Amino acid sequence: MFMDIPVMATMLQFTDANWDYHTEPQKAGCMGMRDGRCAWPRGRVVGGSSVLHSMMHTRGNRRDYDRWAANGNPGWEFASVLHYFKKSENMQIPELRRNKLYHNTEGEMFLQYPNWRTPLSDAFLQAGIETGGKIVDYNGEKQIGYSIIQFTMKNGTRMSTSRAFLHPIKYRKNFQVAKNAMVTRILINPSTKQAYGVEFRKGNKKYVVKATREVILSAGAINSPQILMISGIGPKDHLTEKNITTIMDLPVGYNLQDHWALGGLTFLINTTDSIRMERVATISNIIEYFSTHNGPISAPSGTEAIAFIDTKNPNNDDGYPDLELLFVGGSLVSQPSYKQAFAIDDQIYDEVYGPIQDRDTWMVFPMLLLPESKGRIMLRTKNPYKKPLIYANYFSDNGHDQKVILHGIRKVIELSKTKAFQKYGSRLHDIPLPNCAHHKFNTDAYWYCAMKTITNTIYHHCCTTKMGPKDDSEAVVDSRLRVYGVRGLRVVDASIMPNVPAAHTNAPTMMIAEKAADMIKEDWGISITPT
Template structure:
């Protein structure tokens, strides 16, 4: 019953939006008469792929084809407040993580949904729109690992090039931001009193209010969002929409890539795909294939094309074009602890009634202001360094604060979206039904655990096996225990207690009742039961020096063992950045396009 009601509600919202909000993005007209051959074929119309395709099409003599497995983004994805609908809608892959041995004990089957973007804009069309690049030291570390040209000094110009910044500009942060770029970045214009309590609580603990994309990332921050006048600014809307007039750029949606084909010299010469689920067809490529299908689908396509570990490919009967064992390995994701919730005074947090108030829709339609301009419940973030690195300016934990909690809908849908086991959810969260509250979610920025993406079948329509291997390193558990302790310290500051009448939901967690409440053993148990994904997969086609046996691409993003293929997406990240992946993926797309132009002798 719940899924059908939820689907009906999503359809109703979609109808309301298309009826009363007339300036939402329209569908892409993406059914071209394909040419037999292109100079470049970009696979994936997501965050990085939108950037790469639009930038390559700036060269008039190049013919560029973009292939995207999904369709156009649906109307609700454009409205920031409907981020929950977007993540549970039509613009995602219906993936789940493999059952976890070390984590997610209170999740159904020790697994959970993995909603990665499918369709124009990819995950930039369904994410929470926060714009956090990561830390200077993240990129300097990429270079330290041997990836020349990927240090912070080298990538900052691409962050700036991409950005049209409309946030708060100060003497301290102006040199770090760009103006006039394709991607609109705005300061969050609507929040609840929880945001004020967060910033005041940070000050109470001795932390400054910061711009996390500026000089320092240690501190507390309100949000900069990838929105434009209250509408989501996805990668496809920012980069591709302004370039669809170009006659040398074809965009083909509902085109599911099945493999890359090679000549006798292991040079990529074509891309095969299923168009609208019908008979497989192929286009040829005269220069390069650029894979930008994301950290799950990019390694899947490489493996299906015979590029990967010899033993895995032989097992599935796939011809080996190049023995590259690193393909699909090194999967990283930011583990986040869910469920740390405080009850607060009514009217202080977010509630679902606001979302259906006719005056809210009217305010949004006429002025693009109010609650609909902000991701539902999202209030701000904080970054701390609790001693896991020798550099105190390099955060090891990020904290996201929501003016909502998992039981806000009384168990109607959020529990299933997150993947919680229903019996557990009722026992632990039912006391919060009908109550407003806020949640602090500690996230580990540089986890030690590593997972993998592997093929479940040689059938390209079958989903791959996604195993983040969360908390396989005990150091990750220890770090998240400290993250919980800091969350409790923050949530119990006078800023939260006095202004919001905050009271921590201190019920013993099912599965951990036999341990002394509040001790390290209890919180370690809590971490094992309540930690899951931040939906930030990366690293599965690791950028590395030639002598690294698990490397997949060079610092020029060229795939080992073959020619005329590059990868440009989150899968090339050797190590996760200290923040979300969206801004970093935009940067990778910008830099990749310039690398390709440079290698083909184009002056820019």
Template sequence: MEPSETCCLGLKGNVCSYPRGKVLGGSSVINAMLYVRGNTRDYNSWAEAGNVGWDYESVLKQYEKFEGCQDSNCGLYGKNGELEITTYKYQEPIRDILEDAYKELGYYREYSEEKPLGFWDSFVTINKGTRTNTAKSFIEPIKDRKNLYVALNAEVSQLIVDKSDKTVKGVEVKINEKILKLNAKKEVILSAGAINSPQILMNSGIGPKEHLESLGIDVVTNLRVGENLQDHAIFSFAISVDNSVIKAKTDLDALDDIYQYFMHRSGPLSGVELLNFMGYVNTKNDSIFPDLQLFHTAMGADNVDALEEMARATNLPDELTEAFKESSKHSSNLFITLQVMNPKSTGKILLRSTDPFDKPKIFPNYFSDENNEDLEVLLNGIKLSKKLIQTKTLTQYKAKLVEYTLPNCKEYDFDTDEFWKCSVRNVASHLYHQVGTCKMGPERDPAAVVDPRLRVHGIKGVRVIDGSIMPTVTSGNTNAPIIMIGEKGAELIKEDWLQNIHEEL
């Protein structure tokens, strides 16, 4: 991402990282495997904004169609679909200790999409100890179809647009360093994600007029492509706890875990440890819907390798990493991650140049909302977590905040509101849930890029079907909703083209 004045100020390089799933199966191959649909308000608000057919009851049918729940009790989750999902409960003592602590605070109740305040051990895209990504689930079973072609190491530069009638005729793509032009018989489906879908559209002259003209790109259609970038900002901190609640791993333990996994697809390596024990809280108590999501990660004492890997992946400054390591020498660490559910801050994607293969400019703009509401949600979450530490349940395990300093926050005393606000702006990151840059909305919406049938406004022959079409980000991890968008998009394509065939007949 580009450097910002409101976020990521203290991370290495002063930027947050933006990894992408450049692999068959996309980011479902590299994600945390948490399967969360979101709640009823997410989808009903889309429909209320004019997106007919995207209300909760309608999308529920799409979910149930592709879900393959492997549990004995699946509830409203589908059982016969391609994507195998299971529930999973971490077996270390810290899982139930946390449940007891949240009960003591009065926050613990069972989560459901209809009653979305509470805690649960979420579904995961894992079956029999193995990740079930979208390539395995949807492509592998049909890989021998004669009308399916998959090109690896391929990168689309732009759409081929007939400017005389504003019709997309195909795509220009680089495969093995050769530029090819592929013509479409019916229409082009753009599913390049919230970063690259807007980049491809803008390279093709479909985007904000003022931005395209500044680069000398001929404008085909003036649409707010690349705007409305939304993501879930997160902030993590560590709590030291007694070693009895989180087992420290010896080298022999690690070998046992590896043996268990490769021989039986069981043991710690067959799940996601504590990560899928998550909570949804309304920090203001003003709604039945959450504004904060909580994740938990447990690390046994002296787990230096895991701490260094976490620091590397998130660009953490050395001062913070060293504080975690120091705490790890004599106790276990419990990390609580707070996530802003319904962010008010929005960012944007811009082209860096007219080179279609140049990296785009990414401006997430976390914590840039005018009234600092996103920052306040995290501050409220920190205060809630401090109450959690003070419960009888956790005090008996010597729970304590891990203290640290940051170069940009030295003027503030640790654990004051001003310190936490400074720390959030310096080391908060995000959960890789980028959406919204090709916003779905009716024609009357000046910010909309695609209509409710995912066709690009003002252009014939192209649809966008990926997370970029979300008007607002869903309340939780976005892998499941994006798969649903793919299923819904496929249905819309079939409806439209089968209707055309019937009319011709």
């Protein structure tokens, strides 16, 4: 019940349901975080990160998937995957339910607008219109524009993948879940290169489960490459260094991609219209939530509205968005957990945000959608209980990524000056970050420094067991998600993405799972009836 309360999303990061990963220190990015490490929470719970995230449902752009197909992955073009996006969808938003070409109303995953939101979210939409934008269904034909966020919610409560897909089938005879269990390796015959089962530990006991047909690995963009490498599938030089016998030399762990943004871009207002935790967690609001699933407690962690922008072709309403503006009806000072969740250095936080701790605010994350920087997952040791090394490598490209985020900062400042936001007296918070204060505030140089100081992941880690054709030197799995060179082993999760789509990755990951289910049935001789 606790996990299904929308406003508690950030708080879940402080429970055992989070793997609590952190990146390794890097040359650029996360410099203002504790020890130079960005927090990368991941779901250590049935339902994975869909239990921890802020429930945003965005599919991406058709060009994302056409690009996957064009790079040697037949069947992954948008015309084919749209069916799988729709298959699990149960659209509850009345004005969108009528669009049968892009939406479905019979799937397991319920989608709705938030039952409660601040009036600042409407100001964000109106500001977009004032500056030449328009309101759009970003999960429809075109993405460029502004919208209230479509959330994976049902009647004001979280719809995780566990609640949507597993709860209804938990009594099936052919479905078993071992909770509080840790997979330690995939069992592979080194001579035949045949995967035949998995080894896992539960309590103090070791168990082996054998597979008569195939093993399906769905551990996510961090844990899937870790398990593969511990099992002998990965870069030979790295495995040898960790005293692991190489069964198949493949580029596992490379191609790590993410979406990240400048965090803490904050605007002060002179009204009491923002979300503040002391106003949310009142007895009356708690009673309202448990009685009607309405009120501030039904708000998904303050995220309320969104905009997609094509910085290369800003006037094309059918563009390919490379920038997202994620609107929050509060900011880092709205609730105490934000400081801890984003892992911001105490001294920086206290100096910059301490003076406005009691103020009403709003915030936007200007988020990079099509990054050119790539990172890598590596093993710390061959011990599966030791967390892997995460090298995010933010801003390691030729400058493209920082320019997109800068475009977003400038756009947000423009929005803040519109009539819609000036109604609330919106003003940019201008206490400079101490390590960036040698640059004049609000110059390009200052913002480049700021984005590398308060660097926020948007939690869309992917692409570390890349899908690609056999002649792709970076590919780990083929277009049917089978691991190259190993029979009976398939990977089905966000790690197989060749490139991160212009989307929050929850919806694309569910699409991958739906498509994989059909491919598995087809590969074992079960015909699929088109719908």
